[in-house]
Amino acid sequence: MILELVDILIHPGKQAEFDKAIEHGIQEHLINAKGFVGYQINKCLESPERYVLMNYWASLENHTIDFRGSPAFLQWRGVVGPFFVRPPVVEHFTILDTKLPQK
Template sequence: MILELVDILIQPGKQAEFDKAISHGITEYIAKAKGFIGYQINKCIESPERYVLMNYWQTLENHTIDFRESPAFLQWRGVVGPFFARPPIVEHFTILETKNSQK
């Protein structure tokens, strides 16, 4: 499994609109992609214009080739791209260890 970490900075004052757009874009375009496993959207407390999107893929190629080279990628960017204050920073990680401790 691969973690795609996307650091997003949006234009000030657009948070409510972006919250809806990112959820819509993921469910309509990313979630239907080959090898997509799941996601988590994180909204920064200290910097409300900053978001971290965590997408999980079966393989790196599922993201970099199957999704990024598909028409769905352009549709996704059409939904969220107008909100960006700068291009997102995208990095990929292998997952070394996972632990969920809820009390």
């Protein structure tokens, strides 16, 4: 599995709109993509215009070739792109270990 880490900076004062847009974009254009495993949206406390989106893919190619080469990618960017101050910084990671605390 691959982690796609997306560092997003949006225009000030647009957080509430972006919160809805990113969730809508994921549900409509990302969730059914080939190899898409799951996601987590993180909103920064210190810088409320900053978000970190963590997408999980079965393989790097599922993101970089299958999704990015599909019409769904353009539709996704059409939903979230207008909020971006700059293009997001996107990096891919191999997951070595995961352990979340029990609630």
